[in-house]
Amino acid sequence: MRRDFYCLTPEPDRTDGAEPVSRGDLGASALRLLRQHPATRPLTAGIAVTGSIAALAVASPINAALNPAAEATQPVVPPAQPAPPTAEKPDPDLAVMGRVDHALTEATKAINTAEKTLTAVSAGGEPAALQQLRSQAENLTHAVTGITSSTDTVRRLQKPGEPAAQAALSRAESLLRQAEQLRENYATRIARAQQTATDQAADQALRQAAEPIRSAEAAARRATDVGASLDRAFDSGQPATAAAATMLELAAAIEAATGPTAGGLAAAKAAIQATKSASEHHRGRARQLLDQADDARATIHQLTSRLPALHRQLLALQQTEATAKTVDKALAAHNAAVTADQAARKTSDSGTGPRSRPHEHLAAAIAAIHEARQALSTTPPSTNNALRAAEALLTNAEATAKRTTDALTPPANRVPSPVHQHRPDGPATRPADARPADTRPVSGRARTPSTNAGPGAAAVRAALTQLGVPYRWGGVSPGKGFDCSGLTQWAYRQAGVRIPRTSTAQAVGARVTREQLQPGDLVVWQGHVAMYIGEGRMVEAGDPVRISRLRTTNLSMRFIGFYRPAG
Known part of the structure; x- marks a missing residue:
């Protein structure tokens, strides 16, 4: 490509004879044609700009090659390229x-x-x-x-x-x-x-424990009430059959209370455990429940421990009743024999009248003696004087009946009295060391043998010898007549103890309770006195001197108490 193609200077003359045409003129002519033509007018601006840029772009390196000196003095600096953006370093903070x-x-x-x-x-x-x-x-x-x-x-x-x-x-x-x-x-x-x-949990535990503890307390109270009833039965002299029924009721009540008391105690201990972390109020209630449950358990335990003693007391009461029945039968036999003897005496003294009545009384006396002997042979032996008193009464009754039989029977027809055929010989009715009983009538000095020592027992033996003696106000004569205080004073004098004469004044010595009574203790009213002989019986100068059940009432007299004269 020719250099002058881009050059805007006129070209050298042509050799062909044609008119030289300048490249610049050519461009200008073209530009003029473009501007003048209506169809190309819109493109004029674009072509002009494009051509200028292209010309500049091509001309610059060519100019540098053709004119190196100018390039050396004026270096072409290429346009600076923008530096690529660099990423910022992140701040760790x-x-x-x-x-x-x-x-x-x-x-x-x-x-x-x-x-x-x-x-x-x-x-x-x-x-x-x-x-x-x-x-x-x-x-x-x-x-x-x-x-x-x-x-x-x-x-x-x-x-x-x-x-x-x-x-x-x-x-x-x-x-x-x-x-x-x-x-x-x-x-x-x-x-x-x-x-x-x-x-809240403690409240629930306390509520759960309260019911079994109430049941335990109720069972304990029930057993306690039955136990108190049994004590009253023993103290008031109720029949042994009633006491035995109450005894069975007590045993059943204790048995029924055993389970509830154990359950109540277990519930109280559970409440104590449940209230360990609770308030002081709840812990105090738990301790109170434990005390209630323990009291109920202790009550049942105490009653249970009393059962053997209560059983022995019941057996003693049963023996006392058996002995008392024997004594009552002996006394009835004695009274029947006395009645027969009195009837025989009246018939003998009058010398006339029907003789059937004494025989009837005698037959009744003999039957009563046989019945009393049978009861005496079956009554368990006793260490007190009641059976000995019964033996003395029967001995006197048999002697009286024999005398009455002899009085009513002619000498030629007399045979041994049948009452002697029924006398037992065993130790159940007569102790081994007993002397033969006196066979004189009740007004005599028939004594009750006893191995008991002490002035009280001796006074009882002396008083029993006067059974059947008639009451006499102010009387102090053995076999003839006594009043109440005269009998007790005389009996204690035989034992070597002197006590006052009148009944109220005989409230001397140690005062004892009913449970502490011993044979010889005096039962004193304001106006009357008797002597306790054991087994719930006492001897007193009624009309006549007789054995009675122990009591604390005597007409309207004020009861003073039980006393034990000192030796």
């Missing part, structure tokens, strides 16, 4: 602060939720409320841990002076104070709720 800010935001949410929950949740001891409180308390603990960790992180950045770090620290300290206060409030509320729940 900003990332840390972002995490701190996020942690503090989460802690703030947890604290706000905990505050709302603390306000909304009931203060009672319901399990759901307690679980909710514990859950929020745990969340608060996590929040405090996060706040503390964030504070430590900000301080490790070693930029405490920067506003962002300072703001984070201030925010963390404020949240930490708020969280710690909430934790204390939650701890108080949880402790209160736990105590409420514990007290």
Whole structure:
């Protein structure tokens, strides 16, 4: 390609004779044609610009090659290319602060939720409320841990002076104070709720224990009442059959109370265990229930321990009744024999009249003696004087009946009295050391043998020798007549003891209870006195001297008490 193609200077003259045409003129002509033609007018501007740019682009390197000197002096500086953008290096502290800010935001949410929950949740001891409180308390603990960790992180950045770090620290300290206060409030509320729940459980345990303890107390009271009834039966001299029935009732009541008292004690111990962590009020109620249950158990235990003694007392009462029946039969036989003797005496003295009545009385006396002997042979031996008194009464009755039989039978027709064929020889009716009984009538000195020592027993033996002696006011004569105090004074004088003369004045010596009575003790009224002989019986100067059941009433006289004269 020719250099002058781009050159705007006129070309050299042509050799062909044609008019030289300048490249610049050619361009200008073309440009003029383009501008003048209507169809090309819109393209004029674009072509002109394009051509100028292309010309400049091509002309510059060509010009540099054709004119190296100018290029050396004026170096062409290529247009500067814009530097590629470089990525900024991230700041690690900003990332840390972002995490701190996020942690503090989460802690703030947890604290706000905990505050709302603390306000909304009931203060009672319901399990759901307690679980909710514990859950929020745990969340608060996590929040405090996060706040503390964030504070430590900000301080490790070693930029405490920067506003962002300072703001984070201030925010963390404020949240930490708020969280710690909430934790204390939650701890108080949880402790209160736990105590409420514990007290509610204690209330339930106490209610559950109260019913079996009430049952135990009721059973113990029932057994106690039956035991008191049995004591009254023994003290008041009720029949042994009634006492035996009460004894069976007591044993049944004790048996029925054993289970409830054991259950009540177990329930009370369970209540003590359930109230260990409860309030003092609940623990006090549990201790009270335990005391009630233990009292009921102790009552039943005491009654159970008394059973053997009560059984022995019942056996003694039964023996006493058997002995008393024997004594009553012996006394009836004695009275029948006396009646027959008196009838025989009246018939003999008058010398006239029907003789059938004495024989009838005698037959009745002999039958009574046989019955009394049979009862005496079957009565268990006793260590007191009652059976000996019965033996003395029968001995006197047999002697009286024999004398009456002899008086009513002619000498030629007399045979041994049938009453002697029924006298037992065993130790059940006569002790081995007993002397033969006196066969004189009751007005004589028939004595009751006894191995008992002491002035009381001796006084009883002396008094029993006067059975059947008629009552005489002011009387002090053996075999003839006694009043009440005369008999007891005389009997004690035979035992070597001196006591006052009148009945009220004989309330001397030691005063004893009914349970402490011993043979020889005096039963004193204001106006009457008798002597206890054992087995619930006493001897007194009635009309005549007789054996009676022990009592504390005598007409309208005031009872003074039981006394034991000193030797």
